[in-house]
Amino acid sequence: GENVEQHPSTLSVQEGDSAVIKCTYSDSASNYFPWYKQELGKGPQLIIDIRSNVGEKKDQRIAVTLNKTAKHFSLHITETQPEDSAVYFCAASKGNNFNKFYFGSGTKLNVKP
Amino acid sequence: KAGVTQTPRYLIKTRGQQVTLSCSPISGHRSVSWYQQTPGQGLQFLFEYFSETQRNKGNFPGRFSGRQFSNSRSEMNVSTLELGDSALYLCASSGWLMNTEAFFGQGTRLTVV
Secondary structure, three states: OOOEEEEEOEEEEEEOEEEEEEEEEEEOOOOEEEEEEEEOOOOEEEEEEEEEOEEEEOOOEEEEEEEEOOOOOEEEEEOHHHHHOOOEEEEEEEEOOOOOEEEEEEEEEEEOO | OOOOEEEEEEEEEEOOOOEEEEEEEEOOOOOOEEEEEOOOEEEEEEEEEEOEEEEOOOOOOOOOOEEEOOOOEEEEEEEOHHHHHOOEEEEEOOOOOOOOOOEOOOOEEEEEE
């Protein structure tokens, strides 16, 4: 099956700096890659996603890049704010897998004011 | 538009008992997936239902089961609870297309004592 690896496990940045979280996947058939933010005591919240026919997608301060050849994708957060502090998960799925997602192990992001 | 609703939010059960968790998806969504989240194993896929049919199943023992009703609400059941079943159980709701955005509820925190 699919294996998704996520790095780093923890990331501490100063407010205003950028943060980058990286994930690799093993199954070349995977074609949908969402990112989730999970705050303490809450369920994961979808923040951005990308499909395999696109190399980059942006939404305000958040961007995701995908390199299909290398089988890795990354989350970029610019101008970080304290409210960005949370655990971030990457995930991968493929079209014939009926919405089954394989998740990375998570990155705890701490934005220091 | 109301989000995904999971009930109850918290449960404490004794080893050997059984438990039923409920999930109401976003209105119009017909796919419901269940995940188990633990500190050690992360987010793991349990099963997915669409139009009352289980379409995909993860690698969990038969003690874990689920069903979906005609109004798309879903329940999962865990029988003969073990201490290791203590986890956050998350439900995700998706539209009718495969491989689309999945939106999570806040989860049910199950503690087995």
